Amino acid sequence: GAGVSQSPSNKVTEKGKDVELRCDPISGHTALYWYRQSLGQGLEFLIYFQGNSAPDKSGLPSDRFSAERTGGSVSTLTIQRTQQEDSAVYLCASSSSGGETQYFGPGTRLLVL
Amino acid sequence: AQRVTQPEKLLSVFKGAPVELKCNYSYSGSPELFWYVQYSRQRLQLLLRHISRESIKGFTADLNKGETSFHLKKPFAQEEDSAMYYCALQGGGTSYGKLTFGQGTILTVHP
Numbered sequence: 001g002a003g004v005s006q007s008p009s010n011k012v013t014e015k016g017k018d019v020e021l022r023c024d025p026i027s028g029h030t031a032l033y034w035y036r037q038s039l040g041q042g043l044e045f046l047i048y049f050q051g052n053s054a055p056d057k058s059g060l061p062s063d064r065f066s067a068e069r070t071g072g073s074v075s076t077l078t079i080q081r082t083q084q085e086d087s088a089v090y091l092c093a094s095s096s097s098g099g100e101t102q103y104f105g106p107g108t109r110l111l112v113l
Numbered sequence: 114a115q116r117v118t119q120p121e122k123l124l125s126v127f128k129g130a131p132v133e134l135k136c137n138y139s140y141s142g143s144p145e146l147f148w149y150v151q152y153s154r155q156r157l158q159l160l161l162r163h164i165s166r167e168s169i170k171g172f173t174a175d176l177n178k179g180e181t182s183f184h185l186k187k188p189f190a191q192e193e194d195s196a197m198y199y200c201a202l203q204g205g206g207t208s209y210g211k212l213t214f215g216q217g218t219i220l221t222v223h224p
Binding site: 033042056093099101104105 | 149157159212213214
């Protein structure tokens with residue numbers, strides 16, 4: 001079956017612009033996670049969704065970052081007023097429920113100039 | 114707070130040699146531990162999970178609660194094992210499901 005997909009695969013933007021990153025989880029997976037992979041910080045947790053609600057947003061680095069999930073499926077991560085330090089690979093993962101094995105998408109590589 | 118430490122950024126071995134990738138963790142509860150692998154130009158994928166006690170691609174890992182370690186081992190490394198390896202811990206409570214990753218170890222297996 002289809003795995004987790006993310007779009008776009010690459011995004012180049014200018015400092016100060018807003019960006020939206022999309023994640024399509026595996027069909028039927030109720031849990032969805034966003035992580036960020038950067039050279040200096042490694043792999044960091046950003047936010048966890050169970051259904052459409054987010055019981056854990058503790059990893060969002062600032063109020064410029066937000067995420068939503070609709071219909072218990074697709075999720076969008078939005079970064080407002082992007083900064084150069086936001087440059088990273090943003091990974092999405094889904095699992096059948098919280099605590100089960102997470103399956104990762106290919107990531108969106110974001111470059112802020 | 115939960116923390117995962119992989120002390121080696123880089124590890125090089127020759128084909129056929131044994132390999133051990135170290136992982137230590139800090140967690141107050143009963144941890145769920147994983148090894149994920151990322152091959153060149155591929156997505157992050159699960160290698161093994163400690164509760165399943167499976168051996169995947171010849172790799173095994175034993176949870177040692179006394180030493181708070183979950184080292185990954187393989188008796189005979191292969192060139193195709195060259196990749197980035199991440200140890201990860203899954204906690205409970207409101208963070209249920211959240212993975213905390215180590216910094217990763219790049220394994221290079223030379224012919």
